[in-house]
Amino acid sequence: MSAGVGVDLENLWIRFGDFVAVRDANVNINGGDFFSFLGPSGCGKTTILRAVSGFLDPSEGKVLIGGNDMRGIGPNKRPTALIFQNLALFPLMKVWENITFSMEIKGASASQRRKRADELLDMIALPGQGDKLPSELSGGQRQRVAIARALCAEPDVLLLDEPLSALDLKLRQHMRTELREIQQRVGITFIYITHDQGEALTMSDNIAVMRAGVIDQIADGKTIYNDPNTAFAASFVGENNVFRGKIKQVMGNEAMIATNRSGDLVARISTANQGKLKEGDDAMMFVRPEAFTIAPDGTAGDHFVTARVTHEEFEGNVFNIFTECEGGKEIKVSLPNLGQSFEDHTGQNITLEYETRNAVLVPAGELAAE
Amino acid sequence: MNNSFLRISIWVYLVIFFLYLLGPLVIMSVTAFNSSAFPRMTPWECLTFQWFGELFQDQRILNGIKNSLIIGAGTVVLSVAMGLAGALMLTQIWPKLRATYYTIIIAPILIPGVVLGISTLVFWDRINRMLGLGADSVLSNGIFLTVIGQSTFIASYCMLVLVARLQRYDVALTEAALDLGATHAQAFRKILLPFMRPAIASAAVLAFLASFENYNTTTFTFGEYPTLTIELAQKVRYGITPSISALAFIIVALTVFFALLNEAKLKRQELVAAARKQATVEELAGKIKLPSFFAGNMAAVLLVVFAVATITVVGTATAYNPGQCIANVKEQKRLEAEQRIQELRKQREEQRKKREAEEAEQGGDQQSAPKPSNNSGFGNVFAPNTLGGDTEEESSGPETPPSNNGGFGGAFDPNSLQTDQ
Numbered sequence: 001m002s003a004g005v006g007v008d009l010e011n012l013w014i015r016f017g018d019f020v021a022v023r024d025a026n027v028n029i030n031g032g033d034f035f036s037f038l039g040p041s042g043c044g045k046t047t048i049l050r051a052v053s054g055f056l057d058p059s060e061g062k063v064l065i066g067g068n069d070m071r072g073i074g075p076n077k078r079p080t081a082l083i084f085q086n087l088a089l090f091p092l093m094k095v096w097e098n099i100t101f102s103m104e105i106k107g108a109s110a111s112q113r114r115k116r117a118d119e120l121l122d123m124i125a126l127p128g129q130g131d132k133l134p135s136e137l138s139g140g141q142r143q144r145v146a147i148a149r150a151l152c153a154e155p156d157v158l159l160l161d162e163p164l165s166a167l168d169l170k171l172r173q174h175m176r177t178e179l180r181e182i183q184q185r186v187g188i189t190f191i192y193i194t195h196d197q198g199e200a201l202t203m204s205d206n207i208a209v210m211r212a213g214v215i216d217q218i219a220d221g222k223t224i225y226n227d228p229n230t231a232f233a234a235s236f237v238g239e240n241n242v243f244r245g246k247i248k249q250v251m252g253n254e255a256m257i258a259t260n261r262s263g264d265l266v267a268r269i270s271t272a273n274q275g276k277l278k279e280g281d282d283a284m285m286f287v288r289p290e291a292f293t294i295a296p297d298g299t300a301g302d303h304f305v306t307a308r309v310t311h312e313e314f315e316g317n318v319f320n321i322f323t324e325c326e327g328g329k330e331i332k333v334s335l336p337n338l339g340q341s342f343e344d345h346t347g348q349n350i351t352l353e354y355e356t357r358n359a360v361l362v363p364a365g366e367l368a369a370e
Numbered sequence: 371m372n373n374s375f376l377r378i379s380i381w382v383y384l385v386i387f388f389l390y391l392l393g394p395l396v397i398m399s400v401t402a403f404n405s406s407a408f409p410r411m412t413p414w415e416c417l418t419f420q421w422f423g424e425l426f427q428d429q430r431i432l433n434g435i436k437n438s439l440i441i442g443a444g445t446v447v448l449s450v451a452m453g454l455a456g457a458l459m460l461t462q463i464w465p466k467l468r469a470t471y472y473t474i475i476i477a478p479i480l481i482p483g484v485v486l487g488i489s490t491l492v493f494w495d496r497i498n499r500m501l502g503l504g505a506d507s508v509l510s511n512g513i514f515l516t517v518i519g520q521s522t523f524i525a526s527y528c529m530l531v532l533v534a535r536l537q538r539y540d541v542a543l544t545e546a547a548l549d550l551g552a553t554h555a556q557a558f559r560k561i562l563l564p565f566m567r568p569a570i571a572s573a574a575v576l577a578f579l580a581s582f583e584n585y586n587t588t589t590f591t592f593g594e595y596p597t598l599t600i601e602l603a604q605k606v607r608y609g610i611t612p613s614i615s616a617l618a619f620i621i622v623a624l625t626v627f628f629a630l631l632n633e634a635k636l637k638r639q640e641l642v643a644a645a646r647k648q649a650t651v652e653e654l655a656g657k658i659k660l661p662s663f664f665a666g667n668m669a670a671v672l673l674v675v676f677a678v679a680t681i682t683v684v685g686t687a688t689a690y691n692p693g694q695c696i697a698n699v700k701e702q703k704r705l706e707a708e709q710r711i712q713e714l715r716k717q718r719e720e721q722r723k724k725r726e727a728e729e730a731e732q733g734g735d736q737q738s739a740p741k742p743s744n745n746s747g748f749g750n751v752f753a754p755n756t757l758g759g760d761t762e763e764e765s766s767g768p769e770t771p772p773s774n775n776g777g778f779g780g781a782f783d784p785n786s787l788q789t790d791q
Contacts, residue, residue, distance in 0.1 A: 055548075075548045076548045076553060081550065082549045084545070084546060086540070088540060088542035088543050088545070090546070090561060101547065101560075102550040102551050153551060
C-alpha cells in the first residue's frame with residue numbers, strides 16, 4: 001500500500017459569529033489511514049470535514065493536505081472528494097454520467113467515460129446498471145454509486161459525511177465491511193464522520209472523539225474503548241457504568257476513590273491522566289457492563305459492589321442484569337452467554353466484582369447524553 | 371336521495387362554471403365562421419372562411435403580430451434572465467434581508483401597468499437626453515422601450531416561478547460538483563441549469579403570454595411599433611368584424627394544441643419512467659425504444675384527433691366555396707324584405723280604405739275631397755323608405771310603380787348597409 005497523502009489540522013478554530021464550532025483542533029492523519037471523527041450531532045465534526053474539503057475557511061489555524069497549506073484553495077482545486085450525507089447524486093444524470101462527472105469536467109470523451117464507468121461499476125458490484133437514473137436504484141446501490149463517483153475523481157483523500165446513516169441496520173453493517181475493503185484496495189486516506197461508535201470502531205485505524213467543538217481523544221479503537229481520556233469519551237463510546245467519587249489515595253497508576261454509595265473503590269487511572277489526578281480531586285470511575293462478574297454472597301472489598309437486581313433481560317449473546325445500588329443508581333451487567341444456566345435474581349441483592357485493570361478512572365466531567 | 375341531489379348540484383354547478391369560463395370563447399370562435407358581417411352566432415347565415423382570408427390581408431394586424439412576436443421574444447429573454455438572477459439572489463441572500471428584498475422585487479406586480487408605462491417612458495427619455503441622443507436613438511425606440519417596460523413586472527412573475535423550483539434545489543448538488551473539480555460556471559451550467567429547465571420553460575411561456583397580451587404598459591411605450599393588442603384596441607374603436615373572431619379562434623386553437631402537446635409529452639415521460647422501473651436491464655434496450663405511444667395516453671389521442679381535425683378544416687376551407695350559400699342568403703334576405711314591404715303596404719292599404727270609408731260616411735265635405743288621392747300616391751312611395759331608413763331624396767320618385775320595388779332590393783340588403791357605415 002502506498003503511503004498516501006496525509007492531512008493535518010494545526011490549531012484549527014472555526015467560528016460562526018459568536019459560536020465556536022471547532023476549538024483548537026490538532027490532528028495528524030497519516031496517509032492511507034481510515035480516520036474517523038466520532039461525536040454526537042452538533043459537535044463540529046461536519047464543520048471540520050467542510051474545512052478539509054474547502055467549503056469553509058478556518059477562522060484560525062491551518063488545514064494541511066500532503067503538507068501543503070490549503071488556505072485560499074477552493075474545493076474544486078483540492079485533492080479531496082466528499083461523499084455527502086444525503087449523497088447528492090445528480091438526479092437528472094444517469095448513473096454512468098454521475099460517476100464520471102469529474103471526467104466530463106476535464107473534457108473526457110463519452111467513450112472514455114463509459115469505459116471508466118463500467119470499470120467502477122464492476123468494482124462496486126453494480127455491473128450494467130449505468131443507464132439507470134439514481135432514483136431507480138435502492139439506497140445501498142446509490143451509496144455505492146456515490147463512492148464510485150468520488151473515487152472516479154481520483155482523490156488523495158476521501159471524505160465521508162455520515163454516508164451510512166440513511167441505511168437500515170443490515171445494509172449498514174454490510175456497507176461497513178465494503179467501505180473498509182474499498183479503502184484497503186485503493187489505499188487512499190479516508191476521513192469518516194459518524195455519530196455511530198460501532199461504525200467508527202469497526203472501520204477505523206484511528207478515531208478522534210469530539211465533544212462540543214473539542215477533540216477529547218485521538219487514538220485507535222481499542223485504546224479509546226479501554227483507556228478513555230475523559231468522562232465524555234468513556235460514556236460516549238460503548239456502554240459504561242459510572243461511579244462518582246473523590247480520590248482518597250493515589251497508588252502509582254491506581255487510585256482509590258471514596259463513593260457515597262458503594263464505599264471505597266479501586267481503579268486504574270487512565271493513561272493520559274496518570275500523574276495528573278491528585279488526592280482530593282473529583283473523579284469518575286467507569287466499568288463496562290461486561291467487566292463485572294457475580295461474586296459469592298458476603299464477599300466485600302475495594303473492587304466489590306453490592307446492588308439489588310431490578311430486572312433481567314436475555315439478549316441472545318449476552319444476559320443483561322439491571323441492578324440498583326443503595327443510592328438508586330443503575331448498574332448494567334452483561335454476562336456472556338456461554339450456555340450456562342442463569343439464575344433469576346430479580347429482587348435479590350447480589351455482589352458484583354470487577355478487576356482493577358478493567359475500571360478506568362478519569363477526572364469528573366460532562367457525560368454523553370443517553 | 372340527499373346524496374344524489376348533492377351530486378346533481380355539483381354537476382349543474384360544473385356546467386354553469388364551464389359555460390361561464392368557456393362560453394364566450396366558444397361563441398367568439400363560432401362567429402369567425404359565420405358570413406354575417408358583424409360577429410354574431412345567430413342568425414346563422416353561411417359557413418365561410420373569408421374572415422381568415424381577410425385577417426391575413428390586413429397589413430396592420432400582421433404588422434402588429436410581428437411586433438408582438440419580436441417584443442415577446444425580447445421580453446422572454448430579459449425577464450427570464452432577470453428573474454433567474456433575482457431568484458438565485460433570493461435563495462442565497464442573508465435571511466434577515468430576504469423579506470425586504472422579496473418585497474422590493476415583488477412590488478412591480480402590484481404597481482399599475484399604466485404607471486410602469488409612463489415611468490419607463492419618462493425615465494428612458496431623460497437618459498436619452500442626458501446622453502445627448504436624438505429622438506431616433508435606440509433608447510427611444512418603441513421595441514426597446516416596450517421590452518424594458520414590460521420586463522419590469524414580468525421579471526417578477528418569472529422570479530416567482532423560478533423561486534418555487536429553486537427552493538427544492540439541494541445546494542449540496544452544487545457543492546458536489548465543485549468538490550468533483552467543476553468551476554462555479556460549470557456547476558451552474560451542468561447542474562443548476564438542467565435542474566431549473568422545466569421552471570425556465572414555464573417562466574418563458576408565462577413571460578411570452580404576459581407580454582403578448584399586455585396593453586396598459588405598452589400603450590405608452592410602443593412608439594412606432596404597435597403590438598397586436600394595440601392594433602386591436604384601435605380597430606375596435608371603428609367597429610369590429612369577424613376577422614377579429616378569426617384571430618381569436620386561431621389563438622384559442624394554438625393554445626389548445628400546445629396544451630395537448632405538453633400534456634401528451636408529460637404523460638409519455640410518465641409512461642416511459644413506469645416502463646423503465648419495471649424493465650430489467652436486458653429489456654431496457656429493446657423495450658423502451660418503442661413505447662406504444664398511445665397506450666394510456668389520452669392527451670396524445672386527443673392531439674392526433676385535433677391534428678386530423680385541423681387538416682380536415684383547412685382542406686375543406688381551400689375546397690369549399692360559400693359563394694352559392696351567400697348568394698342564397700342574400701336572395702332570401704331580399705325576399706324577406708320584399709315580403710315585409712308587401713305586408714306593410716297591405717296594412718297601409720287597409721288603413722287607407724278604412725279612412726276613405728270614414729270620410730265617405732261624413733259626406734259632402736269639399737275640401738277633403740282631393741286628399742284621398744294624394745294619400746294613396748305617397749303611401750306607396752314611403753313604404754320602402756321607412757323600412758330601409760334611407761334619405762328621402764334617394765326614393766323621391768313619387769309615382770314609382772310597385773313592380774320597380776325590386777330595384778331597391780340592393781339598398782335594403784343588410785350587407786350593403788354595414789359597408790355604408
